[in-house]
Every structure is written in C-alpha cells, then in structure tokens.
Amino acid sequence: GEPVVEGRALTVRTAIEETAPYLIGKDPRRVVHHWQAIYRHAFYRGGPILTSALSGIDQALWDIKGKALGVPVYELLGGPTRDRVRVYAHAGKPDLLKQKKALGFTAFKCGPFKMRPARFVETPTFVGKVAEAFAALREAAGPDCDIGIDFHGAISPALAKVLIKALEPHLPMFVEEPINCQDHGLMAEIARGTHLPIATGERVYTKWGFREVLEKKAAIILQPDLCHAGGITEARLIAGMAEAHYASIAPHNPLGPISLASGVQIAASIPNFLCQEQVTLGEGYLKAPFKVREGYLDLPTGPGLGIELDDAQMADKIDHEWKNREEYDADDGSVMDW
Known part of the structure; x- marks a missing residue:
C-alpha cells in the first residue's frame, strides 16, 4: 500500500503504527471488515491523516487477497x-x-x-x-x-x-x-x-x-x-x-x-x-x-x-523529505495558496 500525506509522511507512519496492534494476527482477507473496524473504532474519524493511513492498509489487504487467490483485484470486484x-x-x-x-x-x-x-x-x-x-x-x-x-x-x-x-x-x-x-x-x-x-x-x-x-x-x-x-x-x-x-x-x-x-x-x-x-x-x-x-x-x-x-x-528512494511549498506575495509578504 501507499499510505502518505504529501509533506506529512512521518505523521501517517505513526498512524499506521498505532493501527498495527489491531491488524496483527488477524485474517488479512477480510478486507471490508477491517476497513469498517479501523474507521469506526476511531472515535475521531476521517481527515487526511487517518484516512490516508487506512487507504494504504486497504490497498495492501486487497493485494494480499488477490495474490492469495491468484487473480487481479479487478476480478474480485x-x-x-x-x-x-x-x-x-x-x-x-x-x-x-x-x-x-x-x-x-x-x-x-x-x-x-x-x-x-x-x-x-x-x-x-x-x-x-x-x-x-x-x-x-x-x-x-x-x-x-x-x-x-x-x-x-x-x-x-x-x-x-x-x-x-x-x-x-x-x-x-x-x-x-x-x-x-x-x-x-x-x-x-x-x-x-x-x-x-x-x-x-x-x-x-x-x-x-x-x-x-x-x-x-x-x-x-x-x-x-x-x-x-x-x-x-x-x-x-x-x-x-x-x-x-x-x-x-x-x-x-x-x-x-x-x-x-x-x-x-x-x-x-x-x-x-x-x-x-x-x-x-x-x-x-x-x-x-x-x-x-x-x-x-x-x-x-x-x-x-x-x-x-x-x-x-x-x-535510494526511501526516507525522502518532500515538503510543501511556501508561497508569499512578492509585494507585501502575505501568505498565498500554492
């Protein structure tokens, strides 16, 4: 899976690590069940960090299930x-x-x-x-x-x-x-x-x-x-x-x-x-x-x-440190969106 928020990779990694105790020892093929459990058992749900962590886990579970059955994910869908x-x-x-x-x-x-x-x-x-x-x-x-x-x-x-x-x-x-x-x-x-x-x-x-x-x-x-x-x-x-x-x-x-x-x-x-x-x-x-x-x-x-x-x-691509750009108005120095 590819769980990341651009510029917040370490934050998402922490969210994955916090989710790991739930996953360890469970059957990875129950993909939707695990999605529901990870999402709904978090009282503070959603947002970019937690949903991105869940997204990467979900991708990995589908990959595991497809490889276990010997078929592409689209065949399972x-x-x-x-x-x-x-x-x-x-x-x-x-x-x-x-x-x-x-x-x-x-x-x-x-x-x-x-x-x-x-x-x-x-x-x-x-x-x-x-x-x-x-x-x-x-x-x-x-x-x-x-x-x-x-x-x-x-x-x-x-x-x-x-x-x-x-x-x-x-x-x-x-x-x-x-x-x-x-x-x-x-x-x-x-x-x-x-x-x-x-x-x-x-x-x-x-x-x-x-x-x-x-x-x-x-x-x-x-x-x-x-x-x-x-x-x-x-x-x-x-x-x-x-x-x-x-x-x-x-x-x-x-x-x-x-x-x-x-x-x-x-x-x-x-x-x-x-x-x-x-x-x-x-x-x-x-x-x-x-x-x-x-x-x-x-x-x-x-x-x-x-x-x-x-x-x-x-x-050579592990542990990169990509950061969001910082934009400012050239004339008055105020913060701008990028």
Whole structure:
C-alpha cells in the first residue's frame, strides 16, 4: 500500500503504527471488515491523516487477497469493465507536451500560467497570459488530444469565474479544483456558470465527503485519491454513488506506482471511469513498469495489484523529505495558496 500525506509522511507512519496492534494476527482477507473496524473504532474519524493511513492498509489487504487467490483485484470486484485504461501525463509547456505525446500519451494536465501567486482579483494582463499559455498547449497537442487544467484550489472564486471564461474557447478536458475544495456550495456556483466540466476530489475523504459534492452538484468529474480517500474499498463505493449522479471518475494520483496500480484496478472494475492521473509508470520502482500504448495502459494480469516492487532500485528512494511549498506575495509578504 501507499499510505502518505504529501509533506506529512512521518505523521501517517505513526498512524499506521498505532493501527498495527489491531491488524496483527488477524485474517488479512477480510478486507471490508477491517476497513469498517479501523474507521469506526476511531472515535475521531476521517481527515487526511487517518484516512490516508487506512487507504494504504486497504490497498495492501486487497493485494494480499488477490495474490492469495491468484487473480487481479479487478476480478474480485466483478471482472473487467474495459480492456485498457486511459492515463494522462503532466505537461505545463508545449515542448514537454510534445515529448509526452511522442511517448504515447493523448491526455494531459497543466496548471495555469503562473507569473506569481494569483491575487484575489487580477489584471487583464494576468488573465490574458493564462489564456495564451493554455492556447499554446492546445496548439501543441492538436484538437484530438485532451488537456485538463488544475487551479489547485489556489484561485479565488471571483478570479476563477474570469479565468474559466477566458479558457472556455480552448475547451479544456476539465477544470480541477477551480477554488478551494472546502466549500462545495461555492464550487457548485462555479459549475453552474460554465459549460466546462468541473473536477474535484483529491482533498475529499470517504463516501461521506463525496456525497456532499454530488448532492450539491459541485463537480461532474470526481477525483478520489486512492491514497487519501479510503483506498480501493471506498473508491468503489464512491464510483457507484457517482454513477447514480451521471458523474465520472478520474482518480487523482501525484504519487507513486502503487497508487497508480490501485487506480488501474478501480478503473478496470467500474463503468464510469474517465482517465487516470500518473506521474511515474514505475521506472526505478517496479520490476515491470507500466507501458503507455496509444494513450492507454493494458490491464495488468498479475495477481493482486499486478505489480512487484524492485527493492534494489528503490533503496535510494526511501526516507525522502518532500515538503510543501511556501508561497508569499512578492509585494507585501502575505501568505498565498500554492
């Protein structure tokens, strides 16, 4: 499993260690039972740390069960709903996009052009540069590729409306976290004001968090992160809820190949999958990395998550100290979102 909160790895590790006494000596194949026990026996439930710890445990339990039975996880979830899984790559500049396209990707994601952290309201110059930068990516990709744009929850509601209008002629695949994800009602207002699909979910946890997104119609593309939202068990339930609301699933994943492998298993077992984010196909981590072909990954046929970690190659990647960026306004020094 891949239980981590970006910038809080040691905190999550402590949560795993605190959960270990419950798991030791129990049958790992009772995956849903253990999910319920770990989640519900904690009086203070949910949140990024505890749910991320649970997510990683859940991934590992599904992997154990699949390997014990000799089948991929998607077979345990009802069998494959598709023959291959579409993935997208990060590409913020035209040259990089062309490189990724040459590698076989047909879908991409970028952030808005950033001359500096965005202020609450912005100048016509700032808005124009955001639109021009995305137009350049669209030209590099061509009309047959998809490009999503991620505001990263760092844009004010007032500015988000203006930027979305400027981007509409270029038809982004989706606008991700156009505003901070904590106010689904306000995000629903943004969604009603545009014909572009709104996406959110990387900082939403469990079925209960996504219920509010769906009920308020805040997004039509849900992006549960299988390392944060509750793992494979919970992502399957979130996908079912989304299907009932005619929403699609595009699992979030800025992390590693275990997260990718978990997302692929979910993609292969639900009807309303859209596209899977990835930042690594497993080179330097897996004995057999994933391979992109015409924008897709073939379904893994190995048991469990369908991957094997390469301990020798991973030796230099243990105990990294990734930290969140600190953004400040260049003119007055005030704290900014990143």
